[in-house]
Amino acid sequence: MKKLLLILYSLGKGGAEKVASVLSLYLKSFEKTIILFQNEIDYPYEGEVLIWDLPASMKLLTKVKRFYLRYKKLKDLKERQQFDVPLVSWKAQIS
Numbered sequence: 001m002k003k004l005l006l007i008l009y010s011l012g013k014g015g016a017e018k019v020a021s022v023l024s025l026y027l028k029s030f031e032k033t034i035i036l037f038q039n040e041i042d043y044p045y046e047g048e049v050l051i052w053d054l055p056a057s058m059k060l061l062t063k064v065k066r067f068y069l070r071y072k073k074l075k076d077l078k079e080r081q082q083f084d085v086p087l088v089s090w091k092a093q094i095s
Contacts, residue, residue, distance in 0.1 A: 004030040004047075005083040007074075010040035016089045021045050023087075030085070035077075037070070050077075 004027060011017045011034070021043035024032050032047025039051045052073055054066045 001031045002029065002084040003081060004032045005086040006032065006034045006047075006089075007087070008034065008036055008089040010036050010038040011045060012038075012040035012042050018043055020087075020089070033077075033081070033083070035074070 006020050008020055024045045024047050034047055034049045036051050037054055039053055057063055
């Protein structure tokens with residue numbers, strides 16, 4: 001079975017969040033992992049959800065630290081599991 005990785009800031013109200021929800025529900029031939037940076041879920045989903053509760057910050061040093069922590073966690077996860085299709089929300093990249 002192919003592995004799909006979805007990375008989003010949250011599954012709260014929003015267009016990208018709804019698309020991710022629909023993808024997780026309808027792509028039955030994939031093993032799905034969803035990474036959220038905030039524990040906010042308003043849409044139904046299917047698959048494993050990992051909540052890396054590292055909310056965005058306005059302070060530069062905090063942003064750098066959280067970016068590094070997210071990068072390290074993602075690198076470790078990638079080493080453990082080989083994902084065939086990674087999808088990243090634009091907001092998740094800059095938060």
